Amino acid sequence: MRDYCVRPAGPDDLDGARAVMLDTVYRDFGTGYVPHWHGDIIDPAAAYLVPDRHTLLVAVDAGGEIVGTGALDARGPLHPPNPRPVAERYPSGVTAQLRRVYVRPGHRRRGLARRLVAELLAFAAADGGYRAVYLHTDPAVEGAEGFWRSLGTVVHDERDDPGGGQRVVHFDIPLDALLPAAVSPHPTGR
Template identity: 45%
Template sequence: MQPAGPDDVAPARALMLRVLEEDLGYGFRPEWHADVADPATAYLRTPGQVLLLARDDDGVLMGTTAVRTGGPRSPQVLVDRYAGRPVAQLVRVWVLAEHRRRGVARALVTAAARWAVTEGGYGTLCLHTDTAVPGAEAFWRSLPVVEVLDERVPGEQLQTVHFELDTAALLGAPRP
């Protein structure tokens, strides 16, 4: 796992766009994906944020994840929950289908959690997932997470559940 550099922006963006289309099924949506539109500004030029990449031994890009400062902008209950706290969001944990089931996503999450705690100085790392994506909910529940809010509504396209990642448990750090 390595932080993205300027030469990584185009391939990382291409991977993200592919996942949005092939796996999530709704493609790029500017209102949701400003960081995908301009990863260099979002992650290379914004303090407290990082884009991490997973590559195989041949240098082939397999997946991404990012840490973004601040909590979610909605719903209000989460805005209130994270107000005034050193919080970041774990986002864009995306691995291409041909590289899945090899521990890539787990390694990305671990690297992002380590960065968030040691480099970012964040005390809380939150995330959301769309449980309609095959394997997404099971993956997150296999990690030390606490469910914070279940926004699933039967019949809706997005089936969102919000979690907090227990970084101390994931990283094997002693608890205070």
């Protein structure tokens, strides 16, 4: 892990972060860019750098390349496209939603995603206004479902819905899932 730095993104990091995110939605998800799902990818500054309670982290390798991202915002899951019970359980403003936890394939299995999540949870804990942490994942992405199951609890699996829903799995992550062992006492901030 000494070969990587995880830190808050700044304006100079946005192109590299956007590239990681777009590569992921094209390669891993197979959806490509979908405007109503991925608007935050196109304008990460407005989505994550401007609002005080939001953040975007980047993982940077020893050569200075951004190889991973992780974001958090206070916008709970909306219905639609998410199932109504999920949206009602995680209201905006008091829900820390984890987003865009992506690591380039050549840098996976080195603890980067866990480290990004630990820093995001520390950020949420330091905020003091979040009551829950939520995320959804595409179980078709290799390793994603197992990773999130190791940190949290499934609250809704759309594969069980009549018609299959979006084939997304929704998770509740304890705010202290990776605290304090994996996180320094100084949470990521601005």
